[in-house]
Amino acid sequence: MIIPLDYRKVFIAFIKKALTEAKGGEYFEKFYRDTLAKSFSFSVVFKQPDFKKDKIILGANQLKVLFTAIDDAQVSLIMYMAFIEQKNKAFPLPFENEMVLRTIYEKKAEKIETNKVIFKTAPGSGLCVREHNRETNGDNYYVFNDEAFTEKLFTVLRSQAERAGFNKQVAEKIRCKPLNCKKVVVKHYGCLLNISIGMLQMEADVKLLQYFYDAGIGSRHSAGFGLVDLVAQDLF
Missing domain, CATH: 3.30.70.1890 (Alpha-Beta Plaits)
Known part of the structure; x- marks a missing residue:
């Protein structure tokens, strides 16, 4: 095939x-x-x-x-x-x-119970961090070892949280850093995108962490990116 x-x-x-x-x-x-x-x-x-x-x-x-x-x-x-x-x-x-489509299996998601977790990008997925320039209508993509990665990731996650209905105070408290990541280049709608795969250490409101776990994390999370597995809770 x-x-x-x-x-x-x-x-x-x-x-x-x-x-x-x-x-x-x-x-x-x-x-x-x-x-x-x-x-x-x-x-x-x-x-x-x-x-x-x-x-x-x-x-x-x-x-x-x-x-x-x-x-x-x-x-x-x-x-x-x-x-x-x-x-x-x-x-x-x-x-x-x-x-x-032949078979659908339903698997119950884990419940997040603390405000500190470690996620890992799921097989076939990866973390996409996009910055859109309205003046040029162009996009920049950031990966884990870029100097501006932490800042751009926070901006993306804060925006995602607020669009999902979480208040600004909750969104402002998000903390996230990459662990053991590597860069991967993928093709998406004719463009080559740089994404990160690996683990993420995150700290945020419990309900917000659950949202990220269930809905996906980062830019283009509904387009085949941002799906994560829960590795650990409250271990750091």
Whole structure:
């Protein structure tokens, strides 16, 4: 099986299709209207991938999508029902391929109980930190060893928290630093993006940490980035 190197946009298209067909599309605008904040994240895990210049050759005709959303009936249940309706339907892919959703497994997320955690970027994911320049309409991306990384990451996380409904006082107390990270370059909508993979030490309000865990962390967290696993709580 062959899929494009710029594969995240394929799965975004799948999510949009699922929402478009669920209950006549009444939920689509809840997630994809203007720049509305999206409280979900996903990553794609391939089986025996061979990465080429413009494509990925899979050693087996299988792949796994990890999807997470906030524990809210208005988000998680809608997405779950939308995916259920797509089971056993062929979804076209480039290179004259197609994919079919066969099985959905529901896994209960861990509950965060302290204000200090260590996250690790999930398989197939990575931390994206973007700074958008409104004057030039261009983007800059920062990775863990850039001098301005901590400052830009804080700006992104604070903005994400406030857009999710957390007050400014809570958002201002976020602390985050990278641990054992490395830089990875990925292709996304035709552009090459620098992202970081590895662990993150975070300190924030318990509910906010839970939100980041459930919804994804950082820029483009609903576009195949920012999905994290919980490694430890209150151990530092």
